[in-house]
Each structure stands twice: as C-alpha cells, then as structure tokens.
C-alpha cells in the first residue's frame with residue numbers, strides 16, 4: 462500500500478514539509494531496530510475528527526520506550542497536542558497516525574544510551590489494512606511456521622520497530638503461500654496473534670482470546686472489543702488457545718488499529734465461512750463507537 466503524501470510531518474517539535482522529514486543512514490534505529498512506535502486512527506464523526514483512544518496509545522508508547530530505556534523528551538500532553546495540530550494542519554478528516562521514537566545519529570554499536578532520542582509523528586489517509594472485501598467477507602489465514610517472539614527474548618509488550626522483523630517473516634510466508642494473513646503460535650505452541658493484529662475466536666457464543674502470557678501485544682482494539690462485548694452480554698475469556706480450537710471455532714476475527722475488526726473465513730484450509738453473528742455484532746459496535754454514534758464511549762474519542 463503506497464503512502465499517500467500529505468503536507469506536514471511533526472519532527473522533534475517542529476512541523477516540517479513531508480519531503481524534508483529525513484534521517485541519516487547511520488541512524489542507530491536503522492541498524493539495530495532501536496525504535497518504538499504506535500499506530501493510531503482518527504475518525505470522522507458528526508462532531509468533527511476524533512482520535513480513538515489517543516492517550517491510551519501514547520501511554521503505551523511511553524511504556525514501550527521505558528522497556529528500551531528511552532526517555533522521551535516530550536510529555537504525553539505535548540505529544541497529544543502535536544498530534545491534534547498535525548491533523549488540523551494537514552486538513553485530514555480521518556487518518557492513520559504513526560508516532561515513532563527512535564535512537565538517532567550519534568554513535569554506532571549496541572550500547573545505545575549516547576545516541577539522541579528523536580521523535581516524529583506522521584499522519585496519512587489509510588484505508589482498510591486487510592482490504593474492504595476482508596472486512597465484509599473475511600480473510601484467509603494460516604498458521605505460520607515462524608513462532609512469535611518469546612517474552613524473554615524480545616518483550617511483546619513493547620511495540621518496538623526491530624521486533625517487527627518477526628512479523629515481516631510471518632507476513633511474507635503467508636502472502637507467498639496464498640493466504641492473506643499469518644497466525645503465529647507462541648514459543649510454547651499456543652496461539653499468539655496475527656502479524657499486526659490480535660485474534661479472537663467464538664466458541665458457543667463466548668469470545669476467547671489469548672492472554673498476555675501468549676506473547677501478544679496488549680492491543681487497544683482488543684481491549685475495546687472486550688469492553689464492548691461484556692457491556693453487551695457477550696462473555697469474554699482470556700485463555701490459552703490450541704491450534705485445533707482455531708479449526709473448530711464457530712467464528713474468528715482479528716483486531717487492530719490498522720486492521721480494525723476483520724473476520725477470518727478460513728484457517729489452514731478449514732472453512733469457518735462468512736462472518737457470523739457475534740463477529741457482525743462486534744463490528745457494528747466498534748464502528749458505531751469510533752464514528753461517534755454510541756454516546757456511552759465518548760471518553761474514547763479525543764477530538765481534534
């Protein structure tokens with residue numbers, strides 16, 4: 462998916478023209494993956510553009526940075542203000558938001574503390590990550606031959622740039638073998654998540670999703686879906702899932718900021734079929750909330 466160019470990028474406290482937001486080839490993060498980032502979406506609502514759970518995403522950014530011992534030279538409030546200004550300045554009604562904190566140019570070698578910590582925020586219009594058809598009719602997934610990173614090798618709680626090399630291997634394999642997305646197992650062999658999404662299955666009307674110990678990123682969409690499900694009388698369990706549960710699930714779907722809520726219609730050749738009633742209900746609740754048509758969850762909408 463090519464990135465649609467907009468006018469401005471926020472870089473270390475300044476708005477710079479899109480084409481001028483550059484880094485040096487000896488940037489530490491380019492060599493070692495020493496960056497942390499977020500993926501956030503802003504939606505058009507009847508009250509104007511609203512960023513979905515902006516503060517929660519920025520809090521996770523700070524947590525990712527803490528794991529890698531990076532001090533972000535801006536507060537959450539400053540980053541939130543910069544994000545809002547950037548969306549306004551680029552004249553966007555809805556968009557994807559990508560803040561990144563990375564170790565810049567300064568020193569080479571693995572001890573990173575002498576490199577400057579740089580911060581950038583970019584925004585651009587981004588459509589359905591796994592396609593419009595995927596959202597409507599579901600996608601085809603397979604179980605990856607690549608295991609998800611182990612918590613004692615690379616902590617999945619950190620959304621770090623270098624950790625995505627694991628997701629890239631899984632995504633490449635999935636697409637090259639004719640699937641849309643990969644499902645990774647954790648180092649124990651339990652279901653973990655997709656290359657860039659959390660996973661849920663439906664068993665007899667109950668939602669089941671892997672727990673933190675299954676090497677997942679604690680997704681904000683995952684949390685939103687669990688909250689919405691429970692508030693609507695759908696039971697949710699966080700528990701380890703084995704491979705056969707995927708094959709025999711009544712329904713399954715992925716959640717993520719970029720992906721949103723995407724039904725899974727096939728896993729390793731086992732057909733789950735068109736999106737079922739629980740998936741449809743969750744999709745409807747989610748899209749109602751993000752577009753401001755569900756008053757109860759106003760606190761999740763941070764207006765631009």
Ligand code: PPE
Nearest residue numbers: 500657658659678680681682683717718719
């Ligand atoms: N797991 C992983 C590995 C992941 O990257 C994401 C988000 C999630 C789960 C869902 O988390 P949340 O967005 O808080 O619900 N992936 C981001 C990056 C995707 C990309 O291709 O880049 C995203 O969805 O923005």
